[in-house]
Amino acid sequence: MRKKFSAEEKMAIVLEGLRGKKTIAEICRKHSISQGQxxxxxxxxxxxxxxxxxxxxxxxxxxxxxxxxxELEQIIGKQAIVIETLKKTIIHPGGK
Incomplete structure (x- = not known):
């Protein structure tokens, strides 16, 4: 079964390789991963x-x-006011 490595573990492995103190082959063997990985x-x-x-x-x-x-939120707000005004006009024509 393959081990799932967290992002932090992957980063630590990559940094270990970038430091250059060990060969990539050694690092891969240590963590049981392929060099391709x-x-x-x-x-x-x-x-x-x-x-x-x-x-x-x-x-x-x-x-x-x-x-x-x-800007879009302001436009939506203005449109909501217009819609509410129109609803009131249609439902209660003449302000009744």
């Missing part, structure tokens, strides 16, 4: 690190999304 985890880890370091573009994009959400 190690390299898949390493590549995902490095891609995630790259994405995390590109925060300047992502944070401004997140701010743009937040502004758009606020």
């Amino acid at each position: 190690y390299y898949k985890w390493r590549d995902k880890f490095l891609e995630g690190a790259k994405t995390a370091l590109e925060t300047s573009g992502n944070s401004s994009q997140a701010a743009q999304y937040q502004r758009k959400i606020q």
